[in-house]
Amino acid sequence: MIQLRCFCLLFVLSISSLQAQITIDTERDKENNVNFYANNPNEIPYSVILNFSQLQNMTTPAGGNTTAVANPGRTKVATLKPTLAGQGTSYRYTFSFAKGNVYAKSKVSPSYLVPVSEGTVVKAVLNNPLAATVGDESAKGSYVGVSFMFDQPVQVVAPRKGIIADMKMDAHVAGSNLSFVAEENFIEIYHEDGTFTKLTVLKAGSEKVKLGQLVFPGDILAESGGENYSQGPHIRMINIKTVKENDRLIYQPFPVRFVSDKGDVEIKQYVTFSVVHPEEVKMLEMSKKELKTYQEGK
Known part of the structure; x- marks a missing residue:
C-alpha cells in the first residue's frame, strides 16, 4: 500500500503558492460560513480528506475529518459554520488527496x-x-x-x-x-x-x-x-x-x-x-x- 502526500497548512497561508496537483482555497459567504473549494486541473476526480486540528467557534457537519470528491475543475468540499454569531473564529487544517473517487461503485460486475x-x-x-x-x-x-x-x-x-x-x-x-x-x-x-x-x-x-x-x-x-x-x-x-x-x-x-x-x-x-x-x-x-x-x- 502506498501512503499519499499530506500538506499541513494554516488558514492564513496562501495555498495557491504550493506546487500540488490539488489545491484548496476558501471563501466566506454572507452568513460568515467558510467554504472550502478544491481545484482539480486533471481529467478525472480526486478524493480529498480535510483534517481540522483546531476549530475555534466553528463547526463542520463531518466533525474534525471531512472526506469529499473533487471533480475536474472547482468543487466545494467542505463548509465551516460559526457556532456563535458575532464571536471571533479561527481554524487549522491539513489536507491529503488521491487519484480517483473513493465513494464510486460499479453499476455492473466488470469483466x-x-x-x-x-x-x-x-x-x-x-x-x-x-x-x-x-x-x-x-x-x-x-x-x-x-x-x-x-x-x-x-x-x-x-x-x-x-x-x-x-x-x-x-x-x-x-x-x-x-x-x-x-x-x-x-x-x-x-x-x-x-x-x-x-x-x-x-x-x-x-x-x-x-x-x-x-x-x-x-x-x-x-x-x-x-x-x-x-x-x-x-x-x-x-x-x-x-x-x-x-x-x-x-x-x-x-x-x-x-x-x-x-x-x-x-x-x-x-x-x-x-x-x-x-x-x-x-x-x-x-x-x-x-x-x-x-x-x-x-
Missing part, C-alpha cells in the same frame, strides 16, 4: 479483456514484488499485478471502458536481458467505479491515445515492448483502487478476472491461453447512446 490483440496466445503469470526480487522475503505473496508474455510484439488494447488518466511514453529502455528498469513507459486508465488499470512495458512513442480520452474495451492504446527483457516481449498490468484507511487515503492493488478462451480466469499461477474479445464484454459498460453509436458503426 476485463486481456489487454492485447485478439487471437494472441499469452503466457500469464503473477508479477514478483521488486522487494522480493532483491531478497526481501517479507514481500513475497504481495499482489502486484500480472505479466502477459507472447512470442512477438503486439498491439496493446484497453481492458475496460475508462478515461486515459496518465501516461509516460518517452522512455527508451537500453540494455539486454533485463528484468526491471526504473523508468518504464505506461498508460493508466480510470474506470467509473473509481478503480484504475495501469499497463507498463510499452514501446516508446507508440501511443494511440491522449490524456482525457474515453476508451472502450478493445480500443488500441499502444504497442508492446519488452524485447530486450529476459522474458521477451510482454506487458504488465495492475489494478488499484483508492480506499480510506485510518483517516488517510491509500492505493490498494487488487486482482481481477480476465476473459479467455477457457472462460473467465483469475491469474493465480502460470497459465497459457488464447485471447478473446467477446462483443458482450466490449458493450458491457456502454451507455445507451454509446451502444447505439457502436452498433451503427459495425
